[in-house]
Amino acid sequence: MKRCAFLSMDSLEDFFAYDHMLFEPLKAAGWLAEEVSWRKTDVDWNVYDVVVIRTSWDYQDDIEGFMACLQRIEASSALLQNSLKIVEWNISKNYLKDLQSQGINIVPTLWFNTFVLAELQLGFSHFDTPEIVIKPLVSANSDHTYRLTSENLKQQADQLKAVFAAREFMLQPFLNAIVDEGEYSLFYFAGQYSHSILKQPESGDFRVQEEHGGQLKSIQPCEEMLTTARHCLAALPADVLYARVDLVRYKNEFAVIEIELIEPSLYFNMDAESPQRFVDAFIEMC
Template structure:
């Protein structure tokens, strides 16, 4: 049997105590048939000394939830893993880059379509008003550049008063009403191969599609060609040896597909909706191990 490590939340973060073991068990079921065993270990234990990770064939950050609560330590950990040559998947450099949503600016510069996006370290009313004027929309989405799971994500309507920023870098984008009737579409890639596509729609009166907010998920047997084309453009623009990627896209009112997120750290694979129940992921990991590729 081949042994890998999967990084888990900081033990001090009790919010995920009962959840991550269940997700780990689902991943392990997918890996068992490929002869891969899993050892869970908190990512925070290896931020400054990665020696305990050296014996694993691969180290995957698939349950490293909460890294955005201690981003400085996360960046330090990624630097440690890269410096010490730990066989990470995805690569440690990608894990650091993808943890700050300012990566979207780089992808836009490489031709990837995304909603009009601005970042500000000084969120003030005039910044919001200027974005309304520049885009002509009536609603905006505001969230931290370093966040996860819709944490501190708010929907702002024209005329709403906002709380001044505290120096945290914030992302501001137009709200896309298509999310309400078209949903967000997630494309799951394992080893660069499209595995499955899941559409996620919010419940009435909600804009967040996460399950904890009532989001409704369904697998798409025939995914939109435009969504697939955009996802593959994103992967080409990232140009890194990715074991896994979840590309989240949404169409605008004109049907143009736009990138919302490229999830390369600890994305939900939606294995419950995966017709192969994770077999494609296990196969991609086994192939990477057999190739002896290192990050």
């Protein structure tokens, strides 16, 4: 039986994770899967045929250590999915510039290397919005993501300056559609569409993750969503085992918030056939 490692955190106790739903269909296909923490430095990756990056949801706390782990895997005989090339492209949200240059509609964004309060304050007039969102270029789980009014920005300036002193970050208008309608996620395995969900934040919040109280609903995507997602996949620098395209409605069109290619939740719990689709894609690519 072949062996597959799912790259994970040390503990998923405080998270919603659904990769265990893959273990039985993988076993039926001749693959033994197990979770292995990316923080373990004594793993012999050569004993695995494939390593799939999955629930490494704390990688943003130690980017250098995480990348060093992936480089060790890449140097072993194991196949890394998604590939190191894809991770290097996707780990910073600078990739959104690549998408935009290829004609893909993204949420309007300003990019910053340093925190200068006066420059950030111009974001309100630039976007013609009463609220903005600041987030790091490298992040997960909405860590260090702030929804701010002009007054909040002034009040929290010292705190924000400390948070972003050593981080590149981005500025976007806060989109009311996220709280009024929600954020859409479309899932693809080996380039083939699998399923879609709508993620809606808890009342009073804007973060859609389950860990922050977000609610999930299965949906059928419209053709505009599917077309946007296909354009995103075509823009990637390499083939991928899995992709999650996150969309939000902006000025009556769908805009890309993110393409998640490193460690997205794939919400196998929301579609009964999705675990088998993933396994079929896994066998095809591995």
